[in-house]
Amino acid sequence: MEILDLVWLIPALPLAGFLTLMVIGRRLGEPLAGLLATAMVGGSFVVTVAAYLSLLGKAEEERQFTQVLFDWIPAGGLSVDVGFLVDPLSITMCLFITGVGALIHLYSVGYMHGDPNYSKFFVYLNLFAFSMLMLVLGNNLLITFLGWEGVGACSYLLISFWFTDPEKASAGKKAFVTNRIGDWGFMVAIFASFAALGSVTYTEILSGAGGLAETTATLIAATLFVGAIGKSAQFPLFVWLPDAMAGPTPVSALIHAATMVTSGVYLLTRINPIIAEAAGWLAPTIAWVGAFTAFVAATIAISQRDIKRVLAYSTVSQLGYMFLAIGTGAYVAAVFHMITHAFFKALLFLGSGSVIHGMHAEQDMMRMGNLRKFMPITAATFIVGWLAIAGVPPFAGFWSKDEILLYAFAENPALWLVGLVTALLTAFYMSRQVFLVFFGEERFEVEHAAAGDGDGTADTEDIDEADAAGAGDDEVLVLHDPPHESPPTMTLPLVALAGLAIIGGGLNLPFTGGTKFLEHWLHPVLGENEAHIDVATGTKVGLAVVAIVVAAVAIAAAYAIYLRKQREPVEPEILAEGWYYDRSISAFMGGPGRMGFDAVATFDRVVIDGAVNGVASLVRRTGEGLRGSQTGFVRSYALLIAGGAVVLLAYFLAQVTF
């Protein structure tokens, strides 16, 4: 028996964890429920690694394996299996989903400590892992869609995990509703591919892509792109992701940074032959949407005060980079950046969670400062993440971002310029965050009350939440206990992710053909659709140097402004408010949009309801009119029958006579 026959275990283990925790999660309690969930995802990771090694041992053209479990929907011409497609792309996705996922599960064991719904959190988390793995492993669009909706539902459930707070509950709703717009695109794509190709299975769709008419290919690719925009929070549907930070921080790290939001990138990479067949304007559109999103989100991140919102906008921005890469045909770079981003952004989110945990639920960076004194491990790992995202060599982010910028430069220097400015902004806002949180002076006070036992034992922190959250905007935060380092279950994942963020760039080093491991690995999936650029080595080095200089300048500027206080910070309100994008939507929907909705409501009431009620009242009035004929007297019925008989008789007689 081959090891690849066991791939069904990859999603099955989290599913088993989900079902088990549903039934006896509450009884298992803390921390057993969390450890069980972690073990399940960890088990998936082990199976994935085994499958990866087995795939690695095969010849390149044989690295594709389909496992069909059973017929799911056999209906006429449509036949959909529950099956898994194992190839380099899906295994790559699985590796970092289960790997980073297991670390984040472990982190949650510590982070969710003391929560009344401790086991429920892990129920959702395991369900999410299952859905996400179905999404990437499914061998047809419908299974992927199943996973797509599954992760959407889990995202909704987890964003509004603390649903008693109306703000958090409505953030969940916002995410869900925004995602529905994207899901519409996905569904249209499924219908279109079935109509055009008679199948929704990837192998058939992708091998048949060459025979598609340009319009059909464009329709399928464009509608899938709409789906990707929704899920991966690109302009104009990015509004839900910053609000999604209302959920517990591990959720932000796992779902809204590392895995779910990258599924749009995965989907577009998966269908690369269709994009290749689509009309010429589609790919540049993807690139420009990505570049624009990256730039806009980065500008917003500069002025945020909430430690998690900075990271949220940063995620939107980095996802924009990935779309930029896909639009320029640099699929390898997109997947590369997706992986390194999963490492360093999960690290940053978990680090910020550790800070929030240590600061007793305070999220305002303006009330932090000098935290490296209190939480050395968190600070050290966070700094690694910062250097990685800022594009400082040799950390992971430098290599992947540089690759994207290189392809953008080859495609269109304007795209490169936008990407470079975004890189500058990225380095700047991340430096700002690090300096505000971990360096400088302490902008909070510690009350010297219960000295002695208040040094960071995990039992006391929940009591302080109310005080910390209740402080006004400009008041100085007063903590009952000094900030403390997080427990080992939380710092261990931080250290592991920091290690990955340092060495992650090694996956695809650009020095020689031999060090581009990821490119070789993904070659069977991408084939000739990966862009081949012809740029001189000197130019490549030049671009890299420019990128490094830009990052250094941005870090120096942030240092001058936020640490040395040589300049006043420039944080215009328009950026803090996210270009008033949210507010414009509300204003539009409340104003002119409202009239549209009212018109639709009136149409519904008058025309649709009118038609339905009209038919009903017509029938009733006809019935009222005909009531009179039903006298209830037997003789009148008999007379009618007799009369009818006479008429019939006369008719037949007439027929005979003439």
Place this chain on the structure above:
Amino acid sequence: MVAAVEPAWYLILAAMIFAIGAVGLLVRRNPLVMFMCVELMLNAVTLTFVTFSRMLDDIGGQAVVVFVLVVAAAEVVVGLGIIVAILRKRPSATADDLALLKG
């Protein structure tokens, strides 16, 4: 030699019986009498069937009569049962009192 009765006479007799039954059904109010009128009409029709069977030398008509007899017997059982039940409850009931189906 007795002259054979013309078939037409049978038909005329059947028509008269049918007419009596029909008129009786329309003008009488007593449920029992109305029921008897229905039986008259039924038998007029069977008489017609037999006559034509004889005229056309076709056994089919007589076979139908046997069917009609069986059905009529069953119908009498049910119909009479209902009527007797009604008259027991309301001895003076006429057909016009039983107007539950009025719209």
